[in-house]
Amino acid sequence: MLLHTIYLIAIVAEAMSGAIMGMRRGMDLFGICMIGAVTALGGGSIRDVLLGHYPLGWIAHPEYLLFTIGAAVVTAVVARHLHHLRAVFLLVDGLGLVAFCVIGCDIARAQGMHPAIVVLAGLITGVFGGLLRDVLCNQIPLVLQRELYATVALFTGALYVGLLWLRLDPALAVLASIGAGLAFRLLAMRFHWQLPNFDTSRVRGFE
Amino acid sequence: MLLHTIYLIAIVAEAMSGAIMGMRRGMDLFGICMIGAVTALGGGSIRDVLLGHYPLGWIAHPEYLLFTIGAAVVTAVVARHLHHLRAVFLLVDGLGLVAFCVIGCDIARAQGMHPAIVVLAGLITGVFGGLLRDVLCNQIPLVLQRELYATVALFTGALYVGLLWLRLDPALAVLASIGAGLAFRLLAMRFHWQLPNFDTSRVRGFE
Amino acid sequence: MLLHTIYLIAIVAEAMSGAIMGMRRGMDLFGICMIGAVTALGGGSIRDVLLGHYPLGWIAHPEYLLFTIGAAVVTAVVARHLHHLRAVFLLVDGLGLVAFCVIGCDIARAQGMHPAIVVLAGLITGVFGGLLRDVLCNQIPLVLQRELYATVALFTGALYVGLLWLRLDPALAVLASIGAGLAFRLLAMRFHWQLPNFDTSRVRGFE
Numbered sequence: 084m085l086l087h088t089i090y091l092i093a094i095v096a097e098a099m100s101g102a103i104m105g106m107r108r109g110m111d112l113f114g115i116c117m118i119g120a121v122t123a124l125g126g127g128s129i130r131d132v133l134l135g136h137y138p139l140g141w142i143a144h145p146e147y148l149l150f151t152i153g154a155a156v157v158t159a160v161v162a163r164h165l166h167h168l169r170a171v172f173l174l175v176d177g178l179g180l181v182a183f184c185v186i187g188c189d190i191a192r193a194q195g196m197h198p199a200i201v202v203l204a205g206l207i208t209g210v211f212g213g214l215l216r217d218v219l220c221n222q223i224p225l226v227l228q229r230e231l232y233a234t235v236a237l238f239t240g241a242l243y244v245g246l247l248w249l250r251l252d253p254a255l256a257v258l259a260s261i262g263a264g265l266a267f268r269l270l271a272m273r274f275h276w277q278l279p280n281f282d283t284s285r286v287r288g289f290e
Numbered sequence: 291m292l293l294h295t296i297y298l299i300a301i302v303a304e305a306m307s308g309a310i311m312g313m314r315r316g317m318d319l320f321g322i323c324m325i326g327a328v329t330a331l332g333g334g335s336i337r338d339v340l341l342g343h344y345p346l347g348w349i350a351h352p353e354y355l356l357f358t359i360g361a362a363v364v365t366a367v368v369a370r371h372l373h374h375l376r377a378v379f380l381l382v383d384g385l386g387l388v389a390f391c392v393i394g395c396d397i398a399r400a401q402g403m404h405p406a407i408v409v410l411a412g413l414i415t416g417v418f419g420g421l422l423r424d425v426l427c428n429q430i431p432l433v434l435q436r437e438l439y440a441t442v443a444l445f446t447g448a449l450y451v452g453l454l455w456l457r458l459d460p461a462l463a464v465l466a467s468i469g470a471g472l473a474f475r476l477l478a479m480r481f482h483w484q485l486p487n488f489d490t491s492r493v494r495g496f497e
Numbered sequence: 498m499l500l501h502t503i504y505l506i507a508i509v510a511e512a513m514s515g516a517i518m519g520m521r522r523g524m525d526l527f528g529i530c531m532i533g534a535v536t537a538l539g540g541g542s543i544r545d546v547l548l549g550h551y552p553l554g555w556i557a558h559p560e561y562l563l564f565t566i567g568a569a570v571v572t573a574v575v576a577r578h579l580h581h582l583r584a585v586f587l588l589v590d591g592l593g594l595v596a597f598c599v600i601g602c603d604i605a606r607a608q609g610m611h612p613a614i615v616v617l618a619g620l621i622t623g624v625f626g627g628l629l630r631d632v633l634c635n636q637i638p639l640v641l642q643r644e645l646y647a648t649v650a651l652f653t654g655a656l657y658v659g660l661l662w663l664r665l666d667p668a669l670a671v672l673a674s675i676g677a678g679l680a681f682r683l684l685a686m687r688f689h690w691q692l693p694n695f696d697t698s699r700v701r702g703f704e
Contacts, residue, residue, distance in 0.1 A: 105641065111692035113648060114641030128547065133335065135344035137549035145613040159695045199352040214426075221627075221637045223428045227312065227321030232318060278318035281366045342551035406559040421633075427631065429633045434519065434528030439526060464556035488573045 086257055089149060090186055091178030097123040098151035100176060102158040102215045108220050110123040112159060118147060118216055119155030126212035130204050134194060173272065180232065181264035183238040184209040185257055198244050205240030206233060228239050234278065240266030293464055297393055298357060300350030300386030301330040306357035307383060307487040308423045309365040315427050319366065325423055327355060334421035336395050336409050341401060380479065386438065388471035391416040392464055405451050412447030413440060438478040441485065446471030500671055501569040504600055505564060506679035507593030508537040514590060515630045522634050526573065532576055532630055533569030540626035544601050544618050549610060587686065588704060592645065595678035598623040598653045612658050620647060621655030646686040648692065653678030 101122025105115040121132065124141045124226040131139045141147045144277025157160040209235050210226045226232050243260035272275070308329025331348045335453040338346045348354045394415025406418040417433045417440050424431040433439050450467035454460065477483070515536025519529040545553045546565045555561045601622025605615040622648050624640045631638040640646050657674035661667065683688070 089670055106695045108642075109635075109694060110641045111694050113651075113692055114638075115695070117647070118643060131433055132351070133346060139547060142548070142610065142614050145611045146379060148613065162695060196349065197352045199355065200349050203355070203659065218632060219638060221428065221635065223315055224316075224321075224426060227317045227426065228315075228322060233324070237674070277387075278479055278565055280316055280318050281313045281322070281369060298564060329530075339546055340553060342557070403556065405561045406562065407556050410562070428520055428635065430524075431633060434524045434531060435522075440531070444527075462700065485527055487523055488520045488529070488576060489526050 085254075086189075088185060089182040089261070091173060093182045094123040094147060094151055095154040096172070096175040096179040097183075098154035098272055099158045099172065100213070103162065104180035104216055104220050105155075106159060106162060113154070115159050116152045116155045116200065118219060119158070120151045122152040122212045122216040123154075124148070124212065125215040126183060126208045126210065128188065129215075130190065130207045131213045132194070133207070134191060134204065136190060136194060147249065156270065174269070177235075177268040177272075178261070179211045179263050180236060180268060181239045181261045183212075184236045184264065185243050185260055188240050188243050190243075192247075198248075202237065203242035203243050205243070206236045209233075209236035211237075231267070231276050231278065235264055235268045235271065238267055292461075293389065293393060295394075296385065296468070298391040299355060301358055301377070301381060302391045302460050303382040303386040304330040304390075304419055305361040305380065306365045307420070308436060309362035310369065311423060311427050312362075313366060315370060318479040319363070322360045325426060326365070326474050327358045328426065329419045329423040330358040330361075331355070331419065333390060333415045333417065333421040334394065336418045336422075337414045339346045340414070340497065341398060341403070341411065343401060345454050367374060369476075381476070383481055384442075384472050384475040384479075385468070387416045387475060388446045388468045390419075390448055391443045391471065392450050392467055395447050399451075405455070408442065409447035412450070414445045416440075416443035416446075438475070438483050440484065441477065442475045499668075500596065501601075503596040503675070505590065506589060507596045508550060508561060509568040510589040510593040510653055511537040511584070511597075511626055512568035513572045513586065513626070516569035518634050519569075520573060520576060528565045530569045531572050532633060533568055533572070534565045535633065536626045536630040537565040537568075538562070538626065539623065539629040540597060540622045541601065543625045543629075544604065544621045546617065547621070548605060548610070550604060550608060556685075559658065577602070588683070591649075591679050591682040591686075592675070593639050594623045594650060594682060595653045595675045597626075598650045598678065599657050599674055602657050603677070606658075615658050615703050616651065616654035619657070620650045623647075623650035623653075645682070645692065649682045649685065650679055652681055 098119035101118040101120075102115045104122075105118035110118065124147065127140050131137065133212035184205035186205075188201050188205040188275075189206075192206035197202065203285050213232075214224040215225055217226075242263055244255055248261060251259070295368035296451065308327075309322045310326040312325035315321075327348075328481035331354065338344065389414035393412075393442050395408050395412040396416065397415075419435055421431040422440075424433075435486075446467050449470055451464055453463035453466060458466070512533035515532040515534075518536075519532035522528075524532065540560060540665050541554050544553065562661075598619035599677045600619075602619040605618035606623075610618065627640055628638040630662055631640075653674050656677055660670035660673060665673070
């Protein structure tokens with residue numbers, strides 16, 4: 084199935100992004116592998132725990148763990164050559180984000196959740212892996228600060244839920260949502276679209 | 291029901307406290323909303339996951355998400371005027387703490403938990419939202435360092451469990467616990483009551 | 498039972514290590530107790546939540562909470578004398594690591610999990626308590642950076658699973674795994690064995 088293939092590509096891309104950040108923090112090989120696995124599988128795990136959806140994906144399919152750990156080890160070994168692949172990496176990372184999002188929506192839909200929770204399940208699947216990565220690397224999560232990463236996940240999930248509500252063919256809805264979400268992500272990166280920040284100099288005195 | 295009204299006030303207050311801290315960390319609008327929602331709903335979510343109490347509150351009632359996100363957006367927009375409301379905010383925050391605590395106790399009681407776990411469920415509901423907020427904002431949780439915040443939650447939960455054990459009317463027990471807990475919290479702030487810290491200069495060489 | 502006794506020693510040792518780090522961060526008595534309890538019981542709690550294994554250990558046995566909180570309070574009071582006990586502490590901490598690991602494996606085995614998940618459940622039980630401690634203390638988890646701590650957990654779990662697969666008597670398998678794991682840990686500390694780190698100067702420009 085297409086979505087499953089994209090999922091495997093996505094967890095490899097996310098594991099690589101985790102491994103790279105772990106290397107930058109001076110982690111050892113175990114730390115690099117663990118950050119890789121948590122980045123790739125953490126979003127889906129948090130979604131499943133919040134929804135009470137057992138067993139978790141990587142517990143039912145331990146081979147997913149192997150893929151992410153393998154990707155992290157390979158990243159550690161070949162990192163010096165990876166900067167040639169930066170554009171590929173960002174493309175695959177964006178593909179992973181929107182694929183995670185659609186997959187997360189599907190799981191919540193299969194549990195009969197409210198549409199708002201379905202979209203949120205997609206968002207959590209897409210962005211909470213990177214959020215755990217940043218917490219373990221002791222920095223404020225990029226997704227809370229940066230260009231439109233979470234917004235892309237929200238857009239993708241809402242579009243997917245909307246297309247299904249319009250009774251579009253599910254396979255078409257997947258492809259349309261992934262295509263539109265990925266285009267949005269690439270345009271947001273290309274043109275540095277941002278959400279507003281807020282002036283905080285006025286909130287002194289507040290706890 | 292009174293407790294439900296107080297709960298809604300409490301999640302709005304907690305969402306505002308999260309949004310303010312997110313703004314101070316230079317987060318964008320998505321980050322501010324997410325910190326708001328996590329601060330307001332995170333304590334109850336952790337409690338429910340630890341107790342195995344499904345579905346989680348905001349999954350059964352997605353409108354709670356809307357309230358917290360709305361409160362975060364409003365906070366971001368009007369933050370420059372909020373410092374006039376500092377006293378109101380601290381009062382509502384204290385009310386939220388003790389209300390969360392009583393609600394958390396009720397959920398554990400309904401599951402037939404041991405009284406110690408009931409009190410702990412109240413504590414977790416009251417303080418873990420703020421703890422998640424601080425972890426996401428990359429600082430040591432205030433609740434582990436500060437004036438009597440967690441102690442108020444412990445006191446409120448223990449009083450509530452004790453009054454119910456004495457077969458007091460449940461509505462009265464709620465009101466008495468919330469009233470006494472809030473009074474304790476306000477007095478602790480007014481007079482800067484603190485738990486002891488410990489001299490750590492002697493523990494060098496450890497671990 | 499032997500393993501249960503070792504478990505109690507282990508949670509006391511982990512609670513002490515959490516309390517010491519909390520004291521160093523200037524936490525108050527509540528913070529010290531909470532860090533102690535989270536360090537001691539957090540690894541097993543994360544394992545149980547990921548496996549869907551309810552009720553959690555300390556919810557079924559609230560007395561475990563009492564042991565960890567008691568250990569944290571005693572640590573706070575007597576910390577100035579503890580540096581005399583550093584060698585004992587490291588020995589007990591290592592014993593706790595390998596005991597947690599074997600206990601975690603047993604729980605996943607009882608649920609009929611795949612051997613890879615069994616070993617991972619042991620790893621999570623052994624190291625995630627310390628990982629939560631470090632996140633709450635706002636530092637990059639030591640286990641991701643340091644000498645062979647997680648590797649010892651992986652080795653212990655894999656050895657235990659392997660010995661059981663070879664149909665060794667369970668009590669013997671427990672003793673052999675704990676003995677070999679502890680020896681490995683002590684040798685790793687004594688000779689400063691490390692996993693490779695990776696040169697990160699070449700990964701600039703990434704993400």
